[in-house]
Amino acid sequence: xxxxxxxxxxxxxxxxxxxxxxxxxxxxxxxxxxxxxxxxxxxxxxxxxxxxxxxxxxxxxxxxxxxxxxxxxxxxxxxxxxxxxxxxxxxxxxxxxxxxxxxxxxxxxxxxxxxxxxxxxxxxxxxxxxxxxxxxxxxxxxxxxxxxxxxxxxxxxxxxxxxxxxxxxxxxxxxxxxxxxxxxxxxxxxxxxxxxxxxxxxxxxxxxxxxxxxxxxxxxxxxxxxxxxxxxxxxxxxxxxxxxxxxxxxxxxxxxxxxxxxxxxxxxxxxxxxxxxxxxxxxxxxxxxxxxxxxxxxxxxxxxxxxxxxxxxxxxxxxxxxxxxxxxxxxxxxxxxxxxxxxxxxxxxxxxxxxxxxxxxx
Amino acid sequence: xxxxxxxxxxxxxxxxxxxxxxxxxxxxxxxxxxxxxxxxxxxxxxxxxxxxxxxxxxxxxxxxxxxxxxxxxxxxxxxxxxxxxxxxxxxxxxxxxxxxxxxxxxxxxxxxxxxxxxxxxxxxxxxxxxxxxxxxxxxxxxxxxxxxxxxxxxxxxxxxxxxxxxxxxxxxxxxxxxxxxxxxxxxxxxxxxxxxxxxxxxxxxxxxxxxxxxxxxxxxxxxxxxxxxxxxxxxxxxxxxxxxxxxxxxxxxxxxxxxxxxxxxxxxxxxxxxxxxxxxxxxxxxxxxxxxxxxxxxxxxxxxxxxxxxxxxxxxxxxxxxxxxxxxxxxxxxxxxxxxxxxxxxxxxxxxxxxxxxxxxx
Numbered sequence: 001x002x003x004x005x006x007x008x009x010x011x012x013x014x015x016x017x018x019x020x021x022x023x024x025x026x027x028x029x030x031x032x033x034x035x036x037x038x039x040x041x042x043x044x045x046x047x048x049x050x051x052x053x054x055x056x057x058x059x060x061x062x063x064x065x066x067x068x069x070x071x072x073x074x075x076x077x078x079x080x081x082x083x084x085x086x087x088x089x090x091x092x093x094x095x096x097x098x099x100x101x102x103x104x105x106x107x108x109x110x111x112x113x114x115x116x117x118x119x120x121x122x123x124x125x126x127x128x129x130x131x132x133x134x135x136x137x138x139x140x141x142x143x144x145x146x147x148x149x150x151x152x153x154x155x156x157x158x159x160x161x162x163x164x165x166x167x168x169x170x171x172x173x174x175x176x177x178x179x180x181x182x183x184x185x186x187x188x189x190x191x192x193x194x195x196x197x198x199x200x201x202x203x204x205x206x207x208x209x210x211x212x213x214x215x216x217x218x219x220x221x222x223x224x225x226x227x228x229x230x231x232x233x234x235x236x237x238x239x240x241x242x243x244x245x246x247x248x249x250x251x252x253x254x255x256x257x258x259x260x261x262x263x264x265x266x267x268x269x270x271x272x273x274x275x276x277x278x279x280x281x282x283x284x285x286x287x288x289x290x291x292x293x294x295x296x297x298x299x300x301x302x303x304x305x306x307x308x309x310x311x312x313x314x315x316x317x318x319x320x321x322x323x324x325x326x327x328x329x330x331x332x333x334x335x336x337x338x339x340x341x342x343x344x345x346x347x348x349x350x351x352x353x354x355x356x357x358x359x360x361x362x
Numbered sequence: 363x364x365x366x367x368x369x370x371x372x373x374x375x376x377x378x379x380x381x382x383x384x385x386x387x388x389x390x391x392x393x394x395x396x397x398x399x400x401x402x403x404x405x406x407x408x409x410x411x412x413x414x415x416x417x418x419x420x421x422x423x424x425x426x427x428x429x430x431x432x433x434x435x436x437x438x439x440x441x442x443x444x445x446x447x448x449x450x451x452x453x454x455x456x457x458x459x460x461x462x463x464x465x466x467x468x469x470x471x472x473x474x475x476x477x478x479x480x481x482x483x484x485x486x487x488x489x490x491x492x493x494x495x496x497x498x499x500x501x502x503x504x505x506x507x508x509x510x511x512x513x514x515x516x517x518x519x520x521x522x523x524x525x526x527x528x529x530x531x532x533x534x535x536x537x538x539x540x541x542x543x544x545x546x547x548x549x550x551x552x553x554x555x556x557x558x559x560x561x562x563x564x565x566x567x568x569x570x571x572x573x574x575x576x577x578x579x580x581x582x583x584x585x586x587x588x589x590x591x592x593x594x595x596x597x598x599x600x601x602x603x604x605x606x607x608x609x610x611x612x613x614x615x616x617x618x619x620x621x622x623x624x625x626x627x628x629x630x631x632x633x634x635x636x637x638x639x640x641x642x643x644x645x646x647x648x649x650x651x652x653x654x655x656x657x658x659x660x661x662x663x664x665x666x667x668x669x670x671x672x673x674x675x676x677x678x679x680x681x682x683x684x685x686x687x688x689x690x691x692x693x694x695x696x697x698x699x700x701x702x703x704x705x706x707x708x709x710x711x712x713x714x715x716x717x718x719x720x721x722x723x724x
Contacts (some may be wrong), residue, residue: 057467085463099445106447197716225707248583255453255723258723262606268582
């Protein structure tokens with residue numbers, strides 16, 4: 001069931017021990033992506049066909065944790081490339097208040113590594129009862145969630161053993177990106193999808209054991225900023241950092257940050273700016289300028305050399321990934337940052353306090 | 363233009379100076395609520411009539427900052443009491459990527475104190491172009507947002523001068539609650555709405571200058587937990603704390619917190635549990651149990667004496683507010699907590715760094 005470490009993955013620098021599960025699975029991502037893009041295309045085309053025939057008037061996505069960050073990506077993907085309004089479900093409306101918001105005419109998607117959280121299942125079952133088109137994006141095709149939905153996009157990521165998700169996150173993003181390419185019937189897009197494993201391998205190689213400035217080794221908190229497609233990346237990088245190093249990393253869109261939280265910025269609050277090239281370049285530039293003006297320590301994830309040069313902690317991305325696919329690559333330095341922060345604090349990222357692989361909430 | 367401090371508001375304890383704008387406006391809330399529930403009813407009934415005739419298939423709400431936290435309340439209110447799915451808009455889809463997600467058949471609501479942020483305006487204008495029903499909830503009926511929308515719910519809160527919103531937040535929540543009562547034609551609900559000013563005055567009186575345990579005076583971070591109707595309250599309390607004291611307060615739903623962030627909990631992370639009586643009682647109980655087990659310092663906002671007794675920092679709520687209206691009262695101790703945190707750190711909550719009253723984002 002386990003995946004092999006891809007040949008392209010760089011060896012850990014200056015460490016003699018066998019890498020832990022979290023690091024192993026970060027390094028498995030190129031192979032996992034490659035497998036899904038190759039083996040998942042036919043199934044994705046079938047799902048796209050059903051979706052086109054149904055013609056949803058809006059989309060509801062239900063998810064928790066890392067999968068919810070994938071839902072944030074899908075919100076922009078469906079909005080920008082397919083003109084669909086996407087709502088992120090609020091399961092407690094159903095599970096705590098016993099109400100059933102109208103889902104008729106909607107596409108209802110459940111995203112979950114395990115497919116085993118009862119609150120997600122409840123929303124999918126309600127969608128199906130109301131005649132919505134239901135889709136499960138999960139790594140376990142035998143799970144209750146996968147069985148409850150009419151359509152399935154399997155992740156083909158192999159068993160994920162680390163508690164903090166990495167390779168299933170990458171493949172969930174890819175599953176949505178493939179669905180988008182299939183909906184548009186866009187052969188050029190499939191070419192870009194095929195180039196992702198190499199880009200992710202390059203991002204791993206470039207960001208293995210990043211040199212951590214002292215402020216990052218010691219801070220109890222930091223803010224992660226992103227926007228548009230990479231709003232999702234800001235959330236996922238923040239979550240990885242929290243799960244592995246217990247640093248309170250809070251994610252924001254560049255715009256929301258200016259409506260209040262910016263008041264916190266001073267030399268005691270490191271900022272991590274997620275800035276792959278694209279339509280939000282000027283937002284990222286403004287955030288970097290803000291960090292300099294208020295003397296906040298700054299880490300930057302970007303393929304733009306000029307922007308990286310502005311940072312105390314530059315986390316480089318390979319060039320030539322279209323913006324709509326950039327979250328699959330841009331999360332990698334954040335995963336490795338989480339690993340480095342955990343190690344610098346003497347923590348084992350495979351033993352996060354109070355977490356187990358499957359979380360069942362109602 | 364300014365409102366008078368209501369007679370019911372308690373005088374600040376042990377302070378000889380005139381209260382600042384932030385504190386003044388916290389104390390104006392009962393009078394502002396009372397004015398809106400009395401003067402706003404007729405207009406709200408008209409909006410409800412138009413909404414019933416239109417029969418939206420889903421709702422999109424666009425907002426930033428505190429107003430976005432009101433949108434989170436409306437998400438539960440419309441979902442639980444009216445069976446409507448609510449999407450929170452992602453304005454950058456339009457303003458940065460030039461895309462126009464389908465809004466036909468939807469109710470599109472813009473929520474903004476000033477009505478002057480261009481990104482919100484863009485979404486309302488696009489909704490109107492597509493034939494959606496558009497509604498502006500704003501404190502300035504002459505603003506561009508109010509003029510762009512087909513329908514308006516004015517807040518009647520008087521000019522808000524403090525940068526950190528309080529009385530407009532309360533009246534925004536109330537405007538949605540009144541719309542809900544009008545949609546249901548529920549006379550008992552109007553009775554509950556009429557009782558809110560007294561409940562808010564009681565919450566102010568009970569939580570003025572709360573005794574702050576040392577851990578709250580010194581912490582650089584804390585987590586605020588809530589769920590369901592009071593997911594909004596967790597977000598707004600966190601935002602007030604950030605804006606006034608620069609403490610990084612991060613909000614979570616009880617359920618989302620268990621899917622990762624719980625790993626951070628230890629004696630260095632204070633938890634603030636928002637727990638008015640209701641359908642999420644068992645979630646709140648579990649959070650309190652978790653705080654005890656992991657020795658996290660604990661503040662509790664609740665009307666339940668048993669739960670308050672568990673907290674290092676009890677922040678009491680008056681009884682007898684129905685759960686769907688509880689966010690209007692439950693935010694008050696959080697506003698006063700923000701004020702107390704700012705004062706204990708020698709900060710002026712009327713001069714938050716880097717903020718001005720109107721934030722224009724695109």
